[in-house]
Amino acid sequence: MKPPSPDTVPTDVYLSFVSSLFGNRKTLFTGVFVHILTYVVVFLSTHASIYLVLCLAFAAVFGLRMYSFWLFDAADKHSFKRADIARWETRYVIGAAATASILGIGSGYAILIVQDPLAEFICIAVTMASMVSIVGRNYGSQKAIDLQTLACCLPIIIACLMSQQLYKAIVSVMLVPFGLTTRAMANGVREFLYKNVIASREISLIADRFDTALNNMTHGLFMLDADNRILVVNRKACELLNFAHPEQLKDCEFDVVLRYGARNAFIDGSLPGLIQRQMAQLVSGTLSRTLIQFNEDQFLEFSASRRADGIVILIFEDVTVRIRAERKILHMVRYDPLTGLPNREYFVELVKERLATRTRESQIGILVLDVDDFKHVNDTKGHIAGDRLLVAIAERLKEFAGTSAIAARLVGDQFMLFFPNEGGAPGIDSRIRELHAAMTGTYDVDDNSFRISFSGGYVAMSSREFRPEEWQIKVDLALFDAKSRMKGGCSAFEQEMDARYVERQKLKDDLREAVEAGKLHAVYQPMFTPDGSRIDCCEALARWIHPEKGSIPPNIFVQVAEEMGIVAGITRFMINQACRDCASWPEPLAVSVNLSAQDLRSDDIIGIVTEALEASGLVPSRLHLEVTESCLMDEVATVRSILADLRSKGITIAIDDFGTGFSSLSYLDSLPVDVVKIDRSFVRDITTDSRRFKLLCGIVDLSRALSLHIVIEGVETLEQLALIVEKNLADIIQGYVFSAPVSHEQIVEMVDNLSRRLPIVRQDHVA
Known part of the structure; x- marks a missing residue:
């Protein structure tokens, strides 16, 4: 792979490379001290005044470079454009090349003019040592590498060639591959760092995206290791479980977190044991999904998936709104919207549930009450008054029924009660008739007062004889009997009513045929x-x-x-x-x-x-x-x-x-x-x-x-x-x-008879 050039690398990476040039300034202090000390030694050894001049040049260039570094530190790098970064690179390259040029000139002068072996050795050694440091400090700029290498090596090569000494000329030519090697090493370092910077940036970007996605999920998430410790937890999980600091949960045991939640009252005190059992089943793979009630107002639905390496991912969501909606729908299905009493279908379920828990047989009773002349209330006072009257009747019915009976609204103006008689006390008929009598009376609705009576029909039977498909027919027959006799009455089902019902149905069929x-x-x-x-x-x-x-x-x-x-x-x-x-x-x-x-x-x-x-x-x-x-x-x-x-x-x-x-x-x-x-x-x-x-x-x-x-x-x-x-x-x-x-x-005969008589009043009828 070719080392990246400033024109191809992203701007932020280019800035990081250039910024690396202005860093690690301790090496600059060390370098300028060694360079000046070296040339002072050469001056003392050779008495060549040029080396004092070069010492002053080192100090001047170093000062200008430190000022440039200070300006770079003070600059707002967030506002840098690519051209700005290139200008700062050029400033650095000029300073670095100037330092390298002083070294190269000092070495070439020692070879060509001074021709002192000690001076030549000292100057060339320091110059070559500086070239080695070029790789470690200037890898971020290819220009800096190239110019410094050229500035160091070119004066030495020229001086060796001009000395007309064969061996020096041959050795000087060897600086060319040395320079190229130095350049390649710097490019290799830059390429390696470029790859790592790009990879690090991509990893950071992926991590940031993952963190964003994780913390913007509508579901809570826990990732657990094989030892049930929390590896990952997202923000939604902490919100749902009322934890303020998600970073504190990492590496904690999941069971401990749940117990902590229980102590801090986000879990109902009676539920931690049940919740932990459900969680244990999820984590172990016994359950794949479960609904957990954390308190009266919070329901969370968990699902779990287990990987082969033992890592478990728990995903959960707040389904409180859904549960409330389902409960509301269930309530609407089960209860009458006007009176709040159970409807017919739910009434049957309640009766079955009560009878299923019985341990012994006893008499039970079912009563149907029909409001007499309720249609007259709707016709004379309006349906709103009629509805409010039904509500008042339902309230009184619940009051009289209490815990001894289950009240329901059958349909229209008909109500139903189930007397479970769980104590097995005798006199179920008298209790039914007492409630029927108690319901009759005056009902005050808004500004109206209604004198209401009820026709009632009931059936008393053994709890073992209860058949949902039969009791409705029996109480209807009893109610029909009560209404046919006198409004406001209450009749118990008798077996002959069934025969009369069958006979009446036969009469209906015959009448339809006759018509x-x-x-x-x-x-x-x-x-x-x-x-x-x-x-x-x-x-x-x-x-x-x-x-x-x-x-x-x-x-x-x-x-x-x-x-x-x-x-x-x-x-x-x-x-x-x-x-x-x-x-x-x-x-x-x-x-x-x-x-x-x-x-x-x-x-x-x-x-x-x-x-x-x-x-x-x-x-x-x-x-x-x-x-x-x-x-x-x-x-x-x-x-x-x-x-x-x-x-x-x-x-x-x-x-x-x-x-x-x-x-x-x-x-x-x-x-x-x-x-x-x-x-x-x-x-x-x-x-x-x-x-x-x-x-x-x-x-x-x-x-x-x-x-x-x-x-x-x-x-x-x-x-x-x-x-x-x-x-x-x-x-x-x-x-x-x-x-x-x-x-x-x-x-016709009567008309004919009257027409033959005289049109006089019949005296025998009025005598």
Whole structure:
């Protein structure tokens, strides 16, 4: 490899070479002292005054060189450019060459002029010795080597040649290879140092990059030797483990570091033993990855890799955020976000966990609570108030359940409790009923006060008999039984409930088949004028004759149809059948058909009615549609729009069972209504209860003030009829006093019979 030249070496290396020229100044002091002393000796020996002059030259050059060295020391080398470095090299080379020239001139003068053997020997010896020192001091500059070698050797060679002495001439020529050897030695030193400087710089750069990468890792790192001592630790590891001085950890035993951390409280006091066992498993290779909790707020995940030479690399990261997120997600999966109670799935897990730890069999209980009329709270106070009420219920439920039961939110307004009865005490039924009773009461939510009752269903069983797939069905059956009997009740599961459930499911299947196959039929209850002389309208009533059970009461199969969501099929059948039958009756006899709440949730009913009228050819004015007040509670705006569309077609709209809902009077003025059908509950006992009679009169007066047609339902006795006629309370009478529901053929016969009679009031009905 060629020795590097100043033009090819990097600037910083070039500066280091030039800086080496200005270093080690003790040799300069030694050299100038020896040089002056040598020439003084030569002067004393030869009395040649030139050597005194050369001594003064040595001193002058030395002084100038020391001044130059001082200037170099004072200069800002960080601001040096390559040209600046070259100028300083030139300054040094001039000074060094001047010193070498004085030596060469003194040696040549001794050979050519003085011709004293002692003087020649002394001068040449000192000059050659100085040339040897040139390699050690001036390797950093090729110019300095070349000029000093030339300045020392050239005067000696010239003097030897001019002396005309053959042997001196031959010996002087030998200085040429000597000079070349000196030059090569200096170049070799410079090349060697250049390689080492470059290698050192690269190693330093690599080390710096490695240190930067190591200390900017997002993971902590420990490198351990075969004796479990720390070889390398990065900054992140110290941050995660709260160590302030990473350099203090090197060569320390890893176990000692962990124990130190435990004493200084960055590790929970109960955890060091567990942590050390986990670490030992990682270091030994038993585990490759593990999650370690260092305290309540810090989770670190470690992974380890072991090399063949026994070195172990531990890499770890802070996964606290991830663990918190996972726990939050797990909490969201397990708990109801509104009430904070366990949800259905987690409730089942909790029950299984509690039962798995049991050592003996005992009675357990599961209770489901359903908030009665919760929908009314949402409808009247809004869903925000409803949600806050559920939160208040959940808080009271947790308070009453305490540690003796596990409470959960099942769905919607249903809550669930598990009574583990771990002590095996008797009376699990009484405790369940006591909690059910305690939950009933007043709940204050914001500025509202709600009187809340709960329908409850529960199952008590042996802990060994618990089957997750069965208990839900059993408590649902018990809850259904409680709600069907009376709101606010609490029923225990009984085996016959299962049979009733199976029977009801069979009834649902049969009803669906009957509706799809059109196996229902219609009967009609006529509505008479108060004097009984004319039938104004007939209410169409659905009937179902079951092939095995016979006639199924409407209140049963209609309720089942609503549960199944197929009541619209019954409505479609009844409208089509009623329109066809009414079209065969003499005009202006009308027919009235009931609509359910489900029918009024979309405008599909408008198309059904329109198609039925077109198919039957019935005049729209002869069709009456009855809606109950419960229909008006849902989606008031939608219901109003649908009824307005139907009424615009000429169809009469009636409110059925008026007076039994929550806000009856408010609907009379806001909805497109033509007829009010006053419920039978207002007619009962009007002949004996004056208060009830006055209430009936008040409703009639209000309805007449709004120009509404009045139909009174449920008139069953002649006394009731006489009082109604006397006070002129009704436009139309519907009830058994005139007729029970009959077939459509009988309606025709009744109309024919009435048309043959004189149009007089039936005196026998009012006598």
